[in-house]
Amino acid sequence: MNYKLSVVYEGTRYKGWQRQKNSEMTIQGKIESVLSRYFGHPIEINGASRTDAGVHAAAQVANFKTDRAVEAKELMAYVNQYLPEDIGIFEIEAVPESYHARFHTKRKVYLYRLWTADYPPVFQRREVFWHRGASLDMEAMKEGAKLLEGKHDFKGFCTDKTKKSTERNLREISIAVTENEIRFIVEGDGFLYNMVRIIVGTLLEIGEGKRTPESVLRVLETGDRALAGETAPAQGLLLYKTFDE
């Protein structure tokens, strides 16, 4: 049997999604531990996105295989009872044997929340990055974002040391302004390590007037991480949605 899980978590206390040998504080580890207890044998889950330490998810997707057929509703009640209060499973469904969360996820949407008010984000403080100081040049940020859209080599916008391809298709970056927040909605087929956070950090520097929108072109051309902006803090980032097609 193959089961697909839809997972929500606040990443603040965790060292990220991926299981680690030296820490119990990973999302994958916590979920595997509860599932293994339920089934009575070790369960390994496979997640669509390996979110970093401190990053949140509204809809992470994962799957796991087991010999035993179970009632999804009963299993969901069990895991939600035993998981820590900052991790929840909001859907469990039986899927075809061939389904693999990472390989079958074709699109992802990340949300980066920037708090811009002159008072603290009391209720949202774990999920936003508080940008204090001068107001941001929205037009310049949108211009910079536009230049990043499309299929590019994003080597300069990641901290991967991989020798694999760093080409990705960045479908869209939209920027929404609410009364107290600026929200970056970043949609792509896949993302490199720290890619969204470096893109947001770079757009912020554009908004602050520290660099021009066109400066992102040099980062794309050279693939030089040093030419991009600072990595924006993890706590503002949320894996918002994943799509199978």
Add this chain to the structure above:
Amino acid sequence: MNYKLSVVYEGTRYKGWQRQKNSEMTIQGKIESVLSRYFGHPIEINGASRTDAGVHAAAQVANFKTDRAVEAKELMAYVNQYLPEDIGIFEIEAVPESYHARFHTKRKVYLYRLWTADYPPVFQRREVFWHRGASLDMEAMKEGAKLLEGKHDFKGFCTDKTKKSTERNLREISIAVTENEIRFIVEGDGFLYNMVRIIVGTLLEIGEGKRTPESVLRVLETGDRALAGETAPAQGLLLYKTFDE
């Protein structure tokens, strides 16, 4: 000089609004301590509502007097820097000498948030009460709420031991249903101790079929607290808004 403060706080860690001799963990105490440091002499603030331990506020109002005229913007930056991260001041304004937050607040709106999904309220877990179990009879709850609206003696819906009048004007209780929540919006001229939480607890028992909508009439008639429902947990309650007129 008389200054009016608009305050937002997550009440989870606090023993309520009102300063206490034996605890530093009150909202009033935290704000007074920062203001006193700024002015160099003790400042006492007067709040519109004495919210209970664990209750939150999106817009509490308070005022304080001092001999010194200050720049509101500068003072606001100072207090927001030194207050704990779960308390924020989002407005400071100079008001006439006669203004008194408690006496001048003529209407208050409280919001009670009930989480009704079958998975945990990960991001909202400190601000909602998770109602697990069967679905609630919305029509019956609305009927019970309607019977409570208007000017009544709410003695049976409070835990006050006061000999003062327990008559209050409950302007409106509206109940809004979202995908994962039921929200009780309770508006009145003033509220007794625990009044909103006991009303919500009683409406919940109506929704669960444990009592009839009409049963609230007996509580109003007799003033007997024992005939009302359980007090709903503090964490779901938020002082949403106050009005000067």
